Amino acid sequence: MTQLSGLDRLMRKTMKKAIPLSAHIMVTDRCNERCTHCYLPGQSKKKILALANYQKIFTQLRQAGTLLLTLSGGEPLLHPEFFAIAAQARKDAFAIRIYTNGLLINEQNTRKIRDLHPIEVCLSLYAAHASAHDSITQVPGSFQKTTSAAQTLAQAGVPVKLKTPVMHGNFKDLPQIRSLAQQIGAELQESPYLYPPGSNCANASQLCLSKENLLDFFSTKPDSHGKFRLQRDRTMDVNQHPCGAANNYVAIGCDGNVFPCPMFEQPVGNLLEESFLTIWNQAPLLQELRSLSWGDIDACLDCKLYSYCQRCVASVFASTGGLTAADQQACKIAEACAQSAGKNV
Amino acid sequence: MKIEGTWILAPNEACAHQQIDDETVVVQADRGTASVLNTIGGQIFSLCDGKASVDEIVDQLDLEYDLEKSEIRQQVEQFAQDLMKQGLIRRLS
Ligand SMILES: C[S@@+](CC[C@H](N)C(=O)[O-])C[C@H]1O[C@@H](n2cnc3c(N)ncnc32)[C@H](O)[C@@H]1O
Ligand code: SF4
Ligand code: SF4
Numbered sequence: 001m002t003q004l005s006g007l008d009r010l011m012r013k014t015m016k017k018a019i020p021l022s023a024h025i026m027v028t029d030r031c032n033e034r035c036t037h038c039y040l041p042g043q044s045k046k047k048i049l050a051l052a053n054y055q056k057i058f059t060q061l062r063q064a065g066t067l068l069l070t071l072s073g074g075e076p077l078l079h080p081e082f083f084a085i086a087a088q089a090r091k092d093a094f095a096i097r098i099y100t101n102g103l104l105i106n107e108q109n110t111r112k113i114r115d116l117h118p119i120e121v122c123l124s125l126y127a128a129h130a131s132a133h134d135s136i137t138q139v140p141g142s143f144q145k146t147t148s149a150a151q152t153l154a155q156a157g158v159p160v161k162l163k164t165p166v167m168h169g170n171f172k173d174l175p176q177i178r179s180l181a182q183q184i185g186a187e188l189q190e191s192p193y194l195y196p197p198g199s200n201c202a203n204a205s206q207l208c209l210s211k212e213n214l215l216d217f218f219s220t221k222p223d224s225h226g227k228f229r230l231q232r233d234r235t236m237d238v239n240q241h242p243c244g245a246a247n248n249y250v251a252i253g254c255d256g257n258v259f260p261c262p263m264f265e266q267p268v269g270n271l272l273e274e275s276f277l278t279i280w281n282q283a284p285l286l287q288e289l290r291s292l293s294w295g296d297i298d299a300c301l302d303c304k305l306y307s308y309c310q311r312c313v314a315s316v317f318a319s320t321g322g323l324t325a326a327d328q329q330a331c332k333i334a335e336a337c338a339q340s341a342g343k344n345v
Numbered sequence: 346m347k348i349e350g351t352w353i354l355a356p357n358e359a360c361a362h363q364q365i366d367d368e369t370v371v372v373q374a375d376r377g378t379a380s381v382l383n384t385i386g387g388q389i390f391s392l393c394d395g396k397a398s399v400d401e402i403v404d405q406l407d408l409e410y411d412l413e414k415s416e417i418r419q420q421v422e423q424f425a426q427d428l429m430k431q432g433l434i435r436r437l438s
Contacts, residue, residue: 007370007379009381010368010370013365013366014365017366019365021363062363065363066363067361067363068372090361093356093360093361093362093363094363095374117358117374117375119361119377159374
């Protein structure tokens with residue numbers, strides 16, 4: 001028996017064999033915030049799947065090899081059957097993770113969440129002050145609710161992670177956000193990478209950090225590089241898939257549409273019409289993504305920034321309509337990360 | 346701790362698991378760890394389903410493996426002890 005170390009191998013194995021180890025489920029597209037950076041296209045009148053649908057879908061995902069379900073949205077707690085769906089997932093032996101803005105979390109449902117034994121609950125925190133956070137969510141009072149939800153959950157022993165997309169509007173607040181996370185007893189995940197925002201946002205480029213701010217970000221707190229740090233000094237394996245989408249990762253929309261990942265707005269089938277494995281094995285876009293390796297991405301071959309790169313194929317698709325270009329935002333972030341690490345690239 | 350034949354064992358409440366090829370991965374949400382069990386380990390883990398007794402698990406494996414029953418029992422007890430120590434399974438009754 002091996003502890004944790006076996007998981008790296010499992011990640012590689014599931015990537016190689018196209019086993020959807022992790023599925024991101026957007027149980028609803030409704031939301032009680034209107035975040036300025038949100039990549040989602042906004043609320044629709046889509047009919048949302050019910051518990052009975054999920055019971056069938058979960059059976060199919062188990063057969064396909066899924067272990068982790070991320071329950072997200074929109075705001076997942078707005079689904080009227082959220083807790084029944086989460087309980088079903090646990091009954092079916094999935095590990096679950098919840099992505100929420102925390103507005104609907106109170107003491108009573110904190111107990112329900114704790115009893116579900118999620119591997120983590122991720123709450124989105126955009127600033128250390130109400131005015132800055134609320135101006136991003138566009139909901140007055142949201143800072144108060146989100147931070148108190150994080151506190152209540154952490155005190156109940158639930159593993160809490162705060163997620164902070166680092167943007168122009170909250171960059172200066174980072175040191176205070178870090179101390180707030182510490183006070184709450186939550187892990188903090190900061191990332192300056194922004195997926196192409198959806199309809200709530202007027203101008204995406206206004207949100208992203210400037211080169212100067214990126215350098216500042218990477219140099220002020222070297223141990224906060226998270227994903228970036230982990231990837232340092234890897235050498236490019238031209239046979240490796242560039243990302244997990246369609247390889248060991250998949251997303252399911254609130255109406256049963258299947259996507260390569262939550263950010264990749266291109267449905268490849270619907271679970272009310274076809275079985276999961278039929279879509280997973282046969283959808284042309286999934287097959288195309290699965291056939292791609294780093295060696296196919298000419299723009300990235302021999303790139304010295306590769307170690308620091310977080311290339312996102314969904315962003316590439318959104319900006320170019322193809323799958324094989326470089327990701328300009330990833331290049332910019334990788335360059336700043338490498339530079340702050342003293343690499344001459 | 347001696348595992349008795351009448352005991353009924355089940356996965357711990359905080360555990361999640363999945364079989365991937367010939368391996369079983371068990372995630373323990375409360376400890377933030379994951380373990381990968383080999384074929385026989387995974388099989389014993391999945392037989393600890395909250396229904397079968399340890400004796401019944403031994404009987405089941407006896408049908409499948411060409412080993413002395415006493416040896417199978419010893420392996421099951423040893424493995425169940427190991428899984429309990431790691432918090433992957435618990436005694437239901
Ligand atoms: C889409 S939300 C869904 C769950 C929940 N409503 C929430 O806000 O946490 C999941 C996460 O994606 C992040 N996110 C949204 N739009 C993003 C973007 N354009 N770039 C990077 N992260 C984004 C949110 O801040 C949140 O942490
Ligand atoms: S980031 Fe989450 S809370 Fe904000 S608008 Fe998007 S789905 Fe809603
Ligand atoms: S930094 Fe840019 S060019 Fe280099 S690997 Fe990443 S996306 Fe490709």
